[in-house]
Amino acid sequence: xxxxxxxQPREVPPDTSIASLLAALKLTGPVxxxxxxxxxxxxxxxxxxxxEGDAIEVVTLVGGG
Numbered sequence: 323x324x325x326x327x328x329x330q331p332r333e334v335p336p337d338t339s340i341a342s343l344l345a346a347l348k349l350t351g352p353v354x355x356x357x358x359x360x361x362x363x364x365x366x367x368x369x370x371x372x373x374e375g376d377a378i379e380v381v382t383l384v385g386g387g
Contacts, residue, residue: 323374340367343378352383 323336327343334343340355340362355362356379362370372378 323372325372325375326377328379334372338372340370340372340378343372344380347380349380349382354381354383355379356381 323334323338325332325334325338327347334346340357344350344353344355344367355367357370357372358377
């Protein structure tokens with residue numbers, strides 16, 4: 323199925339979770355994820371299944387001063 327990830331079309335298997343998408347993107351650090359302009363709390367990433375046409379925004383968090 324096709325989704326948009328940070329504005330780019332991406333093909334993912336059906337029943338893909340947010341957690342498996344992040345693993346495929348090799349994102350292991352702290353991130354914020356939005357699905358269709360709705361914040362996805364970290365504790366929901368393993369259960370939240372993506373759907374055809376979903377728009378996902380992933381923002382990596384970087385500390386500094």
